[in-house]
Amino acid sequence: MDLKALETFVWVAHLGGFRTAADRLNATQPAISARIAQLEEELGVRLFDRESRRATLTEKGLNLLGYAERMLALRSEMVQAVAEKGSMRGIIRLGVAESIVHTWLSRLVERLHYLYPAVSLEIEVDTSFVMREELLAHQLDLAFLVGPITEPQLKSVPLCSYELAWVASPSLPLPPEPVPLKDLARWPIITFSRNTRPYGAIQEMFSGGDMPAVRLFGNSSLATVVRMTLDGIGVSAIPPVIISRELTDGRLKVFQAEEPLPRLDFVAAYAKKPDSLMAATIVSLAAEVAATPTAGISL
Amino acid sequence: MDLKALETFVWVAHLGGFRTAADRLNATQPAISARIAQLEEELGVRLFDRESRRATLTEKGLNLLGYAERMLALRSEMVQAVAEKGSMRGIIRLGVAESIVHTWLSRLVERLHYLYPAVSLEIEVDTSFVMREELLAHQLDLAFLVGPITEPQLKSVPLCSYELAWVASPSLPLPPEPVPLKDLARWPIITFSRNTRPYGAIQEMFSGGDMPAVRLFGNSSLATVVRMTLDGIGVSAIPPVIISRELTDGRLKVFQAEEPLPRLDFVAAYAKKPDSLMAATIVSLAAEVAATPTAGISL
DNA sequence: ACAACTGATAAAAATTTTTTATTGACTTGC
DNA sequence: GCAAGTCAATAAAAAATTTTTATCAGTTGT
Numbered sequence A, B: 001m002d003l004k005a006l007e008t009f010v011w012v013a014h015l016g017g018f019r020t021a022a023d024r025l026n027a028t029q030p031a032i033s034a035r036i037a038q039l040e041e042e043l044g045v046r047l048f049d050r051e052s053r054r055a056t057l058t059e060k061g062l063n064l065l066g067y068a069e070r071m072l073a074l075r076s077e078m079v080q081a082v083a084e085k086g087s088m089r090g091i092i093r094l095g096v097a098e099s100i101v102h103t104w105l106s107r108l109v110e111r112l113h114y115l116y117p118a119v120s121l122e123i124e125v126d127t128s129f130v131m132r133e134e135l136l137a138h139q140l141d142l143a144f145l146v147g148p149i150t151e152p153q154l155k156s157v158p159l160c161s162y163e164l165a166w167v168a169s170p171s172l173p174l175p176p177e178p179v180p181l182k183d184l185a186r187w188p189i190i191t192f193s194r195n196t197r198p199y200g201a202i203q204e205m206f207s208g209g210d211m212p213a214v215r216l217f218g219n220s221s222l223a224t225v226v227r228m229t230l231d232g233i234g235v236s237a238i239p240p241v242i243i244s245r246e247l248t249d250g251r252l253k254v255f256q257a258e259e260p261l262p263r264l265d266f267v268a269a270y271a272k273k274p275d276s277l278m279a280a281t282i283v284s285l286a287a288e289v290a291a292t293p294t295a296g297i298s299l
Numbered sequence C: 001a002c003a004a005c006t007g008a009t010a011a012a013a014a015t016t017t018t019t020t021a022t023t024g025a026c027t028t029g030c
Numbered sequence D: 001g002c003a004a005g006t007c008a009a010t011a012a013a014a015a016a017t018t019t020t021t022a023t024c025a026g027t028t029g030t
Helices: A003-015 A018-024 A027-041 A057-084 A105-115 A128-136 A198-203 A222-230 A242-248 A277-288 B002-017 B018-024 B029-043 B061-080 B106-117 B129-137 B197-205 B221-230 B240-248 B277-290
Strands: A090-096 A119-125 A143-145 A154-162 A164-167 A190-191 A214-220 A233-236 A251-257 A264-271 B091-097 B120-124 B142-146 B154-163 B166-170 B189-192 B215-220 B235-238 B253-255 B264-271
Touching: A003 A057, A003 B120, A018 B154, A018 B277, A027 B215, A027 B253, A027 B277, A057 A242, A057 A277, A057 B061, A090 A128, A090 A277, A105 A119, A105 A242, A105 A277, A105 B197, A128 A143, A128 A264, A154 A277, A190 A198, A190 A222, A198 A214, A198 A233, A214 A222, A222 A242, A233 A242, A242 A251, A264 A277, A264 B197, B002 B018, B002 B029, B002 B061, B018 B029, B061 B091, B091 B129, B091 B277, B106 B120, B106 B277, B129 B142, B129 B154, B129 B264, B142 B277, B154 B277, B166 B240, B197 B215, B197 B235, B215 B221, B221 B235, B221 B240, B240 B253, B264 B277
Parallel strands: A090 A119, A090 A143, A190 A214, A190 A233, B091 B120, B091 B142, B189 B215, B189 B235
Antiparallel strands: A143 A264, A154 A264, A164 A233, A164 A251, B142 B264, B154 B264, B166 B235, B166 B253
């Protein structure tokens, strides 16, 4: 009776499939099959109904799930109680909003590697919207994203709050501040991609009936947004903190518009599972790192 | 983090040595070393002090022990809750008093094998005295022995109660019954070995100041006792139930002496450990089997 | 000092687990 | 209804792991 098999079982149960669990656990599907088969053989009981599309738990399986989770929780507790700090090991799937990549992520990674050399990260950069889904689907262990998080299945911890500002190249012939919205709309507005807080806020801003049409360039790469803004293609709405260098050397400037932009409140979020010790540990480290300011992108 | 490693750890802790644990777990000493090393490496913590003769737990080790036991207990509970009856598997070390061997042990083994084909037995026949020690030292999982058991660490369940009687060959020129002790002492008294209830009882019986000297032949094999009695070497004090055949065909006979012999109350006993599910299961089966009478030795 | 213990260790053997590659059973979209 | 796609099962090979064998070095008790 292997803990690895039990863990696999829990993941298959949660994700509803062998294949998905295999991806999630960095293993191949036959390996997952083998582990579940071992468990079923040892217990002499069928744990999943594989008939339908989604592998569903049998009654016995459901029964086992509770025990398996208690078992894994107990293991976590045990490890926390007796393990040397720094002997924590494993792989954690981390989703990160791009703003974080450009502010303090590398410092966190460094510090993490120093304190917990046996912990591997699998970092995925995506929008908060996508990452929230992935957290709920247990495809991410932990994410740093724009809050607030309201899902009760997720635990969230505030990390940092960044101002969002209008930014343009000094070469752009902007009218005197505060720039009215109709003047702003003369240029494309370059910002985060669709399905993000800033994109939505700006879209809303220009959604009134008498508002000028606006060209909104959603972009999945912040570096590209910065590049395009530097090139004078348009104005952008991004957190100034990630372009501190460009601001100090005058290649970009923040300006006031008629309409203010919302702040971005970043939080760390992870599933409230019994064994999310590693996530919790990383979160507190992240909170610490996020509290100290940093340099941004330099292009 | 392997359950096998945790189980090994618990055994080493209980038995106070790698070698002893190796024997107990049917493994070699290097295998035990490897499992403990794995645990220590994963936790980044030393679990045993190996300096002195006896491997003793470190502080961390003591801390782990509690968790490990809870873990194993939870596993037992889990298996009990979801496993198909009959899928119980493992090796259990069973100590058996010889009287049991000659009455119902084989029926138990048969029935056990039928109901739980994956359970192996390692049967050791010894005196109740020795087996009690071995139970306390965790060298036996379960024993069927002469009760009562007073140790609080052990759980005991009554199994059967057998009369102990004076037995002789009909060819032996015994005086009219009840035979006085001084006449009895003319022959060697053949019975169980030293450190057994019957041996002690008889020794006591002849211990008064004015008692005749008695030749007490303690024998570790009941079959030998029966053989010697059949051969008219002396009288014996054994449970008639194991020689029912010899009694019916008249090759042996029970006779009354001046002094009655005590009954032998057999019980099943096992250590009160959190994961003694298998022992408990076997005990209830044994109680069932022991309740139905049986044939004895046939020589 | 020596015999009888202890556990550690290296190398070989055995076992278990994982992967690769393929299959058959089912959905699903057309 | 049929092709395409997805699911898990399976066999064989490869990889990783665990266990054994054999030996060592250190204590302990005589």
